[in-house]
Amino acid sequence: MKPRNPYLGILTLAVAVATLPHLFSMPGWVSAFCLVSWGFLFLAPRRGWAMPGAWARRALAVTLAIAVVYRFQGLASYLAPVSLLSAMACLKLMEVHNHRDRMATVFMTFFLAVSSLLISKSLQLALYMVGSLVFTSAVLIQINHPGGRMKSHLSLAARILVQALPVALLLFLAFPRFQGGLWGRAWDQRSTGLSDTLTMGAFSSLAENNEPAFRVAFDTEPPPRRDLYWRALTLSRFDGKTWSSPTVVPPMIHPVTGSRPVSCTVVLEPHSERWLMALDVPARAPEGAVLRSDFTLTANRRVQETFRYHTTSFLAPARLAESAGPFLSLQLPPGGNPRARRLAAEWAGRAASPAQVADMAIAYFRKNDFVYTLAPGTLGRDPVDAFLFETRQGFCEHFAASFAFLMRAAGVPCRVVVGYQGAQKNPFGNYYIVRQSDAHAWTEIWLADRGWVRVDPVSAVAPARLNRDVRDLMDKKMFSLMYRWLRMGPLARPLEEFGFAWDLVNTRWREWVMDYTHKEQAGLLERLGISAKGWAGPAAALAGALALGAALATLLHFRSNWTQRPRPDRSRESWDRFCARMAQAGVARRPDEGPADFAWRVSQARPGLAAPVGEITDLYIALRYAGKEDPALSARFRDRVRTFSAAREERGGS
Amino acid sequence: METSANATPPGTAAGPLPRSLKNKSTYIMPNAFGLMFTVLLSALLAGSANYNNNLGFLMAFFLGGMAFVSILHTHRNLIGITLSGVQCEPVFAGEEAVFEFLMDSGGRERRALAFKLAGADAVVEDLPAKGIVRVRTRVPTNQRGLFSPGRLTVFTRFPFGIFRAWSQVETGAECVVYPRPLDSRMAWAALSRGEENGAGKKARQAVDDFSGLRAYVPGDPPRHLWWKAYSRGLGLQTKTFSGSQGEPVYLDFSALADPDPEKRLSRLCAMVLAAERGTRPYGLSLPGRVILPSRGEAHRRTCLTALALFGSPGKNA
Structure with a gap:
């Protein structure tokens, strides 16, 4: 074996x-x-x-x-x-x-x-x-x-880590960073968050997802919560079942104007997609992105890293026109959902203007006991009909998709907008968190005189949705047990507080450590008076950091060992001094010779020294071997050694 | 006291014992695992630089910094150790010489120190902060004489095993190697014949004639000690036997017939061992040196040492 x-x-x-x-x-x-x-x-x-x-x-x-x-x-x-x-x-x-x-x-x-x-x-x-x-x-x-023992090894490893901190941090600051990668490209990260399609009856999985989608710091007065519509995508293509984005959306060519400007900085979590969120509606594109004609922002490349950008939006925009016109937003495949089509045709007959058709639809939602819920059940072959006339239970996607269907059936141009609604202020930091669970879908209708106008059917049914957290509105039974315990149980409040505090720390960590790039490094070097251009400056900085880090680590290492060094043995030092003096006087103690033997040999070789050496040796033996260190005795012993001089003792003795 | 006559090579702790491992004579280098570790670090750095991943940079620098600090730990694990004594018992040629080095940690705990003599396996020991540790290393011997194992290499790879620090210390250790005992009936017969001429047989028969007690002298055979008295606290006493005082016998180098002097020494060695097991006093007669007949552990040692050092000038002490 x-x-x-x-x-x-x-x-x-x-x-x-x-x-x-x-x-x-x-x-x-x-x-x-x-x-x-x-x-x-x-x-x-x-x-x-x-x-x-x-x-x-x-x-x-x-x-x-x-x-x-x-x-x-x-x-x-x-x-x-x-x-x-x-x-x-x-x-x-x-x-x-x-x-x-x-x-x-x-x-x-x-x-x-x-x-x-x-x-x-x-x-x-x-x-x-x-x-x-x-x-x-x-x-x-x-x-x-x-x-x-593993325990002592763990503490040693931790001590080595602490001693290594100066080297590691200085190298982190000074090691040259390059703009863009060296070669190849990053591995695809997992993609979370919004979906760029909307199908009625498909399961919505974001409600329990508490992960932050992005964080926002407002430069201006933060708008009230009900105005916080974060626009991500418009879905204007409809194949009878699924709403999706058109393949090509041309860039915006008209300047966007309006009133109630709000500007903020958005720190977007990587989502592996190209769309960016902006408060409805963005005025211009931030660096590294394009403003499209449907008032959405598209980044130049997929967002694989935390992306920070600054946006300015108008909460009350002037007439929103788009070059392509609203005609795409009337398209509706024939067949399906006959009852909804009949209802829409009836409204279109009665209403004097497209705005009235929208009002009728909203009134219909409000009057017929629609329920905002996360568990709407199955909707069958004609989901719009089933939702409007039978189940009357659904979440934002059901309302938005049904409303858009009704509008198009009534001849009013309409499209679905997806994004987020709301934001939570972090009480510990001056910023807001928008979570995946804040994902929302609403609609826009085209009115000839006003352009695109936002209509949120959910506000008709559950106006509280816009002022409060979506989770507060819903039947608690719809959530998983674990989720309910964490978010609604007795620990919910402290957990939430801790969550905010941690989010702040984490945000600072991202900002200061993870987002330290070529740009920040160049700034740091400039401040130290080193040019970041060419190779000489960065090389000198790296060498300096290495040297400084090594020196600091060495200092730290020896300092921690000094503090561990045992207190000096003063009696032993005095004894050694005495032996050295005796060696000078001609009688050296052999390394293997004990104090008593040595004293005996001295008394034989130099009878004149017998008495003082005997006294010193007796004191030393008493200090050493009596079992306890007596301070008075120790002082006497050291004093006796200090005043001892072989020549004087012999002269005095003879 | 031993003083080495030949010049001490540079980079060796020298001087009389105790000797400390000093900064000047201590070296440190990465070993093969250190190179492997460097490859690992380079891969992490290259990956981090390629993807501009600051977390990767941070971890690579943590690991690199820890490796750097480990150099200091490895170095400090070694320096300041003191060799405060050497002990070695004589052995017969062909046996392993056991050197005991008394190592003093110098007030710091030392971990995983390896001690190595040329031709021997490394011995790994920890030294506690206080007290002296006996490090035993075994070196095979094959020739009689004074065996000097050379310098003691002390090395350590603690804590991470990626750097190796080492130092060499001149120990001044010497081991008396007795000749390999060569038992032969012929030699023993010669000895017996000598006995027959005298009163050998009679003496051997009279082994157990108890004649009295005397105070213990170091070298008395343990089986002659009066243990009962010792257990009663009466001190160590040795029983004497009238039979022990038989006719002395001389083991004579020139009386042996082997042409090879080394073989003669080996036979004499076996004869000394046999004679010590017997009862009669024995003496040793070598060219240029005669040891008068006696008995006991100390006498046996004197005889065997004389055989071991036979022919090496100045060492016949």
């Missing part, structure tokens, strides 16, 4: 800690493989199970690699390399035999731990990664210090 591998347990634990952040985003079968492997590696030494043989491991490795590449159609998604790395780390653990294997596994674990940065750049993940690095370092110490 093979001897038990004493490091397998902690190595497995280190790999598990490093992989944990990926566990929820990797494909289920990869996560399952990892979990089963860890369990096996944990139990195998205790149960005496044999590790899989070399061929079994090779076969597993090849199978897993092929499966991952097949699942992700190559390595384009960041999850593909991460899945491969996690699975291979498990297989590597099964063949750990010697020091070399252990070191290789630890290095692999470092890499795995750092790969979590592909998930997000939040502070909590960064802190977790640092914890993972410290734990893996402690395991590294353990395999280099057989028989040591």
Whole structure:
């Protein structure tokens, strides 16, 4: 039987800690493989199970690699390399035999731990990664210090990390950053948030998603909540079932004018799409984006990193015209939803103007006990009919899509707008958070004299929606148990407060640390009087940072060791001084000679010194071997040594 | 006291014991794992630079900074250790010489220090902050004489195993290596013949004639100690036997027939061991040196040392 591998347990634990952040985003079968492997590696030494043989491991490795590449159609998604790395780390653990294997596994674990940065750049993940690095370092110490205690290794690893902070931070500031990447492009991140299509009856999954979509800091007076319509996309194409954006929306050519200007800075979370949010309606495009003729903003490239931009909007715009005209917004495929079409035709017959048709529709929603709910049930083949005449339960998408259908059927140009509505002020910081759960859909109708006019059918049914959180309006039973407990239970309030405080810290972290780029670095160097152009300045800055960091780390290291140094042994120092004087006088104490033997030898060799040496030696022996340090005795001893002089004693004695 | 006559090579802690490992004589270099770690760091840095990922930069610099600080830890784990003594018991050629180095940590806890003598396996030990640790290293021997193991290499890879710091210290350690005992009936027969001429057989028969007690002298065989008295707190006393005072026998180098002097020494060695197991006093006669007959551990040691150092000038002490 093979001897038990004493490091397998902690190595497995280190790999598990490093992989944990990926566990929820990797494909289920990869996560399952990892979990089963860890369990096996944990139990195998205790149960005496044999590790899989070399061929079994090779076969597993090849199978897993092929499966991952097949699942992700190559390595384009960041999850593909991460899945491969996690699975291979498990297989590597099964063949750990010697020091070399252990070191290789630890290095692999470092890499795995750092790969979590592909998930997000939040502070909590960064802190977790640092914890993972410290734990893996402690395991590294353990395999280099057989028989040591893991607890002391953890504290040593933490101390080394603290001592490394100056080097790390200075290098972080000084290491040259480049504009744009060096080569290749970033892996596709997962995409969250709004959908660019709207289908009635499709499940809406954003209501429980509490993640921030973007954060806003207003330069001007923040508008009231009911005016906070964040426009993202217009959906003017309708195929009878699904609303979607037209393929091409030309750029805006007219200047947008109006009153009640509001300007704000938006910090958008990466969503892997190109649309940007702006308060309805944006006046002009920020840098790096285009204002389209439907008053939406489109970024020049997909938003893969946190994107910060400044917008100015008019809450009360002047007549909104668009070059293409509203004709596209009348298109309606024939067939389907006959009752809704009849109702719309009846309104069109009675109304004197398109605005009156819209008023009739709103009045219809208000009068017929429509309910705003997240669980509208199924709607069947004619969803608009089913919603308008039967279930009368739905959320914003149902209202918006049905309203738009009615308007078009009545000959009023209308389109659906999706975006967010509302914002929560962070009480700890001067900014607002707009969450995914604030996602909203509303409509715009075209009136010849006023241009595009916003109509929000939900305001007719649930006017409170615009002033309060969507969650407050809904039947609590619609949410999952966990969600209800977190958001509505007794801990909801402190949790929310903590959430806001943490959001503030996290926002600052993004702003100051994660968004430190070429531009900020150049600014910092300029302030230090170093030109950021060419290579000499940045190189000098890097060298300076290295030197300064090294010096600081060394200082920190020796300082922490000074404080740990035991207090000097003053009795011993005095004794050594005495021995040195005796050596000068011609009688050197041999290293292996105890005090008593030495005194005896001195008394034989130099009878004149017998008395003072005997006294000093007796004092030293009393101090050393009596068991406790007596301060008075120690003082007397040191005093006696100070006044001792071999020549004088001998002269005095003879 | 031993003073090394030959010049000490540079970079070696020298001088009389105790000797400390000093800054000047301590070296530190990354090992193969250090290079692997550098590759890991470069990969992290390249990835971070490519994707402009500040979190990646931060983690790479944390790891790099920790590796840098670990150099200081590795170095400080080594310097200031003191070699405060060496002990070594004589061995027979072919056995392993066991050197005991008394290492003093100098007031700091030391972890995973490796001690290595040329030709021996490294011994890994921790040193506590206080007290002295005996580090035992075993070196195989194959020749009689005074065996000097050379310098002691102390090295450490603690804490991360990516840097190796090392220092060498001149220990002045020497081990007396007795000749390899070469037992042969012929040599033993020669000895027996000598006994037959005298009263050998009679003496051997009279082994157990108890004649009295005397105070213990170091070197008395343990089986002659009166343990019962010792357990009663009467001090150590040695039983004497009239039979021990038999006719002395001389083990004579020139009386052996082997042409090879080393073989003769080996046979003499075996004879000393046999004689010590017997009861009669024995003496040793070597060209240029005669050891008068006696018995006991100290005498045996004197004889074996004389055999070990035979022919090496100035070391016949």
